[in-house]
Amino acid sequence: MATMGGDQRQMMEDAAEDKFPEGLRILVVDDDRVCLTVLEALLRRCKYQPTTVMDAKTALRMLMAGKQQFDLVITDVCIPDMDGFKLLELIRLEMNLPVIMLSVDCDKKVVMKGIEHGASDFMVKPVRTHELKNIWQHVQRWRNPKAISHISDHDSDVQRVQPATADKSKLSGNKRNVVDDSNKHNESTCVSATHRKPRVTWTIQLHNKFLEAINQIGLDRAVPKKVLELMNVDYLSRENIASHLQKYRLHLKKVNSNHSGDAYERWNSSYNMNN
DNA sequence: TTAAGAATAT
DNA sequence: GATATTCTTA
Numbered sequence: 001m002a003t004m005g006g007d008q009r010q011m012m013e014d015a016a017e018d019k020f021p022e023g024l025r026i027l028v029v030d031d032d033r034v035c036l037t038v039l040e041a042l043l044r045r046c047k048y049q050p051t052t053v054m055d056a057k058t059a060l061r062m063l064m065a066g067k068q069q070f071d072l073v074i075t076d077v078c079i080p081d082m083d084g085f086k087l088l089e090l091i092r093l094e095m096n097l098p099v100i101m102l103s104v105d106c107d108k109k110v111v112m113k114g115i116e117h118g119a120s121d122f123m124v125k126p127v128r129t130h131e132l133k134n135i136w137q138h139v140q141r142w143r144n145p146k147a148i149s150h151i152s153d154h155d156s157d158v159q160r161v162q163p164a165t166a167d168k169s170k171l172s173g174n175k176r177n178v179v180d181d182s183n184k185h186n187e188s189t190c191v192s193a194t195h196r197k198p199r200v201t202w203t204i205q206l207h208n209k210f211l212e213a214i215n216q217i218g219l220d221r222a223v224p225k226k227v228l229e230l231m232n233v234d235y236l237s238r239e240n241i242a243s244h245l246q247k248y249r250l251h252l253k254k255v256n257s258n259h260s261g262d263a264y265e266r267w268n269s270s271y272n273m274n275n
Numbered sequence: 276t277t278a279a280g281a282a283t284a285t
Numbered sequence: 286g287a288t289a290t291t292c293t294t295a
Contacts (some may be wrong), residue, residue: 152286284290
């Protein structure tokens with residue numbers, strides 16, 4: 001990777017605000033040199049800023065080392081030193097980045113697996129430019145999760161329809177349009193995944209920040225909205241905090257009733273898994 | 276209409 | 286168990 005001077009970085013930040021999708025930093029992981037090169041060229045053509053690596057370990061090391069150096073990761077399913085899904089999992093666990101999976105075939109099971117592991121998207125090789133042009137949307141989704149439109153109409157699941165009051169649409173005429181997917185596979189198009197916010201992991205750091213906020217506000221006056229503001233962590237939602245606050249208060253109650261000294265320990269120990 | 280907090284669901 | 290989502294209430 002090229003080291004960049006302050007000027008360049010500044011330029012990129014400007015770009016990030018003005019013409020947002022340009023200059024997006026993308027890490028591409030694929031063991032096939034040809035694919036890698038092609039992909040790199042295509043990404044460049046889309047005005048992105050690709051970095052290529054050929055194995056998972058290097059990818060991880062780069063991601064971990066400089067924090068927040070990338071906006072998006074694209075990885076092949078088959079990479080030598082690690083299962084692509086494993087890599088996906090790790091990235092999702094350790095960092096807050098959208099990941100796009102890549103594969104040569106569109107086997108439903110594989111795609112499914114990608115989705116289940118939290119891939120933002122799944123593309124089938126060969127990837128075309130027009131598919132890449134739009135991948136910035138995943139970054140945008142990540143940064144602004146509020147804009148997520150719940151398109152959960154992908155199964156024949158009996159959608160539990162509440163009587164009159166449940167209608168969220170503002171339009172009076174409620175058209176329940178189900179986009180028919182008559183073309184289940186056009187070859188080499190990207191199969192769009194359900195975009196789902198990653199489950200929040202309350203690391204010790206995050207929890208400490210939470211505590212800090214609570215201390216500042218005062219436990220009794222602490223409400224999710226205020227805590228959210230004070231914490232100022234962009235990927236957290238009010239609901240996330242509400243949930244955690246609920247758990248925290250429950251925990252406090254326990255501690256108060258039976259104050260066995262190790263209750264505190266127990267609370268903290270549940271955060272020692274990672275970070 | 277929004278948000279808190281309890282109750283459930285995953 | 287942890288976190289998300291739904292439900293009820295204010």
